[in-house]
Amino acid sequence: MRAEAGRAEGATAWAIAPGALRRLAPVFAAGMFAGLAGGLGARIVMRLSAMAAPEAVKGIQTEAGAAIGEITREGTLFLVVGVGIASAFVGTAFYLTVRAWLPTRRWVRAAAFGGLELVVFGTVVLDAGNRDFTIVAHPVLNVAMFCGLFIAHGMLLVLWQRPCRRMVAAIGGGVRWREILVDVATIGATGLTLLAVVMIFLRGGDWWQPVVVATLLACAARLDTIDPPKAGPMTRPALRAIGGLALGAVALAGTFALLDAVATIA
Numbered sequence: 001m002r003a004e005a006g007r008a009e010g011a012t013a014w015a016i017a018p019g020a021l022r023r024l025a026p027v028f029a030a031g032m033f034a035g036l037a038g039g040l041g042a043r044i045v046m047r048l049s050a051m052a053a054p055e056a057v058k059g060i061q062t063e064a065g066a067a068i069g070e071i072t073r074e075g076t077l078f079l080v081v082g083v084g085i086a087s088a089f090v091g092t093a094f095y096l097t098v099r100a101w102l103p104t105r106r107w108v109r110a111a112a113f114g115g116l117e118l119v120v121f122g123t124v125v126l127d128a129g130n131r132d133f134t135i136v137a138h139p140v141l142n143v144a145m146f147c148g149l150f151i152a153h154g155m156l157l158v159l160w161q162r163p164c165r166r167m168v169a170a171i172g173g174g175v176r177w178r179e180i181l182v183d184v185a186t187i188g189a190t191g192l193t194l195l196a197v198v199m200i201f202l203r204g205g206d207w208w209q210p211v212v213v214a215t216l217l218a219c220a221a222r223l224d225t226i227d228p229p230k231a232g233p234m235t236r237p238a239l240r241a242i243g244g245l246a247l248g249a250v251a252l253a254g255t256f257a258l259l260d261a262v263a264t265i266a
Contacts (some may be wrong), residue, residue: 021190025168025182028092030160035088038153039080045145046079052138066132089189091117091157093196097220101244106159116155119254128264139266147262185223209253212246219243 046183095113102109172179200213217237226235 024166025186029164031092039084043079087255089196109206110155114151117154122258128261135226176207217248
C-alpha cells in the first residue's frame, strides 16, 4: 500500500501503469474536500473581517455586492459550494502539474504546495485595486487571514490524500460495480480538472507567462507518461530541470506580484 502511494504521489510514470486512473481518485477526493473546507474558511475569514471592521462601515456594500456584517444563505452557499468547487478543481490541477517537483516528505510537501498556491494564486483575492480592503480596515489582519487560507487549502489537499486513499479503497471494496462507479466519477473529475488546466494556462499575465506555463505542463505530462527504462539517460533529468526552471519563474513572478499587492494593501 505504501509503495503504491509513493508511485501515485511521486514523479514516476504512473500514467502508463495499470490502474492509473483509479489512483487519481484519492487526489480528486482530497481536492474536493480541501476546496469545500477552503470555501467554508473563506466564509469564516469574511465574518471575522466584518466583526473587526468599524461600526461605521457596517452595512456598506462590498465590490461583490454583499453588505458588510450581513450573513446570507446565498452568500454562504456561493462561498462554500461555488468557490469551494472551483478552487477544488483548480487546486487539484495545479497539484497534478507541480507534484513532480514537490518534496517527498508528506508534511514538507504539504507546506511547499501551500506556499506555492499562495504565491501563484494569491493575487486573485489579494487585489490591491479592491476597495474592500480599505473599507473594512485592519488590512494587515485581513491579508494575514487570506494568506493563511491559501496555505491551509494547499496543505489540506496534500495531507488528506492518505485518508482519501483509504476511503476510495473502502468504497470500491473489490466489488466490480462499485469500482466502476469510482472509475466513472474519476473520469468526470479528470475532465473538469483538464478544464481547470486550461483556465490556469489562460490566466492573465505578461506575454511570457503562457509560454512558461505551457513548458511546465509539457514537462509534467511527459514525466508522468514516459517509461523510465526506455527513456534516455538524460531525458528525465532534463525534463525535471526545464520544468523546475519554468515552475521557478512562475513562482518568482507570483511572489513579486503578491508582495506588491500586499504592500499596497497594508
